[in-house]
Amino acid sequence: MKPETKFWHEIKKNTKQISWTRLENLSAFGTPDLLGYNTNRHFFTLELKVTRANKIKFSPHQIAFHIKHPQNTFILVSRLLSRGSKLFEKEEVYLYRGKRIQELVA
Numbered sequence: 001m002k003p004e005t006k007f008w009h010e011i012k013k014n015t016k017q018i019s020w021t022r023l024e025n026l027s028a029f030g031t032p033d034l035l036g037y038n039t040n041r042h043f044f045t046l047e048l049k050v051t052r053a054n055k056i057k058f059s060p061h062q063i064a065f066h067i068k069h070p071q072n073t074f075i076l077v078s079r080l081l082s083r084g085s086k087l088f089e090k091e092e093v094y095l096y097r098g099k100r101i102q103e104l105v106a
Contacts, residue, residue, distance in 0.1 A: 003050040008033070011048075024077045030061025032073065032098075044072040047098070052080050056104050066101035073098025 002090055010032075021035040023045075032045035047066075049056050056077055066073055079092045090098075096104060 003078070004033075004048050007050050007076075011046075011076070013071055014061065023048065030059060030063075030065035031060075032065065042072065044074060045069070045098070047073070047075045049075060049077045050080065051077060054079075058101065058105055063101055063105060066098040070097075070099035076099070 008022065017039050018035040021037075023031055023033060023035055025031040032047040034046040034048065036044050036046055038044070046064060050060075051057070056075075061092070075096045075098060077094045077096070079094070081091060
């Protein structure tokens with residue numbers, strides 16, 4: 001299973017109070033991975049990223065999406081911790097507002 005798919009399964013399992021729709025969109029490039037609907041009746045999007053470094057890779061389409069839609073968009077990053085060539089199961093998770101995309105790119 002790919003790391004991002006595994007990350008998605010963890011999110012779904014641990015956030016039962018949120019109704020999630022996984023977006024598999026090949027016609028609108030840059031669309032975030034998930035559409036969420038919370039108990040306060042608000043919709044929001046969530047872009048999932050998994051990295052092994054201190055840098056997050058975004059496509060130009062993803063950057064453009066978050067610049068165009070700065071409200072109710074979020075980026076959830078799982079940074080996998082490793083030592084040498086061995087990858088540990090441990091991870092650090094960070095949540096950013098979509099409007100911070102340019103800071104994350106830099």
